[in-house]
Amino acid sequence: MLTANSILLTAAVFCASSFLANAQTTVARAIVFQAANFNGSEQLRQVGTLEFTQQASGGAVQIRGRLAGLPQGERGFHVHDKGDLGNMCNNAGDHFNPDKHDHAAPTDTARHVGDLGNINVGADGVVNIDLSDSVIQLNGRNSIIGRAIVVHEKRDDLGKGATDVSKKTGDAGARIACGVISIASESYLPVGGSAYTISASILMSFVSLIVIAYQQIC
Numbered sequence: 001m002l003t004a005n006s007i008l009l010t011a012a013v014f015c016a017s018s019f020l021a022n023a024q025t026t027v028a029r030a031i032v033f034q035a036a037n038f039n040g041s042e043q044l045r046q047v048g049t050l051e052f053t054q055q056a057s058g059g060a061v062q063i064r065g066r067l068a069g070l071p072q073g074e075r076g077f078h079v080h081d082k083g084d085l086g087n088m089c090n091n092a093g094d095h096f097n098p099d100k101h102d103h104a105a106p107t108d109t110a111r112h113v114g115d116l117g118n119i120n121v122g123a124d125g126v127v128n129i130d131l132s133d134s135v136i137q138l139n140g141r142n143s144i145i146g147r148a149i150v151v152h153e154k155r156d157d158l159g160k161g162a163t164d165v166s167k168k169t170g171d172a173g174a175r176i177a178c179g180v181i182s183i184a185s186e187s188y189l190p191v192g193g194s195a196y197t198i199s200a201s202i203l204m205s206f207v208s209l210i211v212i213a214y215q216q217i218c
């Protein structure tokens with residue numbers, strides 16, 4: 001016979017499994033390397049880590065992290081097409097641009113998906129990044145997973161400059177740091193979304209009921 005405790009336990013399993021299924025976020029991470037001449041040879045040296053998070057249900061991607069040891073000033077900050085850091089970040093290709101737009105500001109409607117504007121490095125060489133962008137995604141067509149985050153030597157003019165290169169790259173100059181954006185933990189909203197979530201919760205609760213009933217009988 002089922003006791004009140006058993007029923008409470010089953011209810012708790014149901015609530016916990018529903019909560020876990022709904023509360024998931026996808027987390028991606030990029031270890032960022034400065035590309036420079038260290039001790040007479042061109043090398044990549046780790047300068048920090050960036051974390052990208054997005055709710056399973058979609059919405060904006062949060063980018064947070066700290067980079068240190070970079071030259072002071074505004075620096076172009078983009079997602080580039082390829083997650084290849086070879087040749088001092090130059091193998092990462094162009095700005096990630098699946099819609100074939102011109103280069104622009106992150107606030108412009110028509111922009112490269114990878115256009116994240118500028119970051120501002122302090123006099124101590126440190127930049128604390130905490131920004132949110134709704135165009136980049138961690139899954140689907142605009143997914144930045146497996147691509148590269150790149151920091152440039154100059155300020156990105158956001159496509160508003162007079163030069164031809166402004167509409168392509170923001171005239172941000174050479175690449176001074178880069179990192180591959182990789183999955184750290186992922187959660188996809190299942191096909192059918194909440195229906196799947198609830199049925200999984202019911203299944204888990206049903207299993208716990210059987211276990212409880214078995215313990216009562218045997």
Ligand SMILES: [Cu+2]
Nearest residue numbers: 077078150152
């Ligand atoms: Cu770039």
Ligand SMILES: [Zn+2]
Nearest residue numbers: 095103112115
């Ligand atoms: Zn661009």
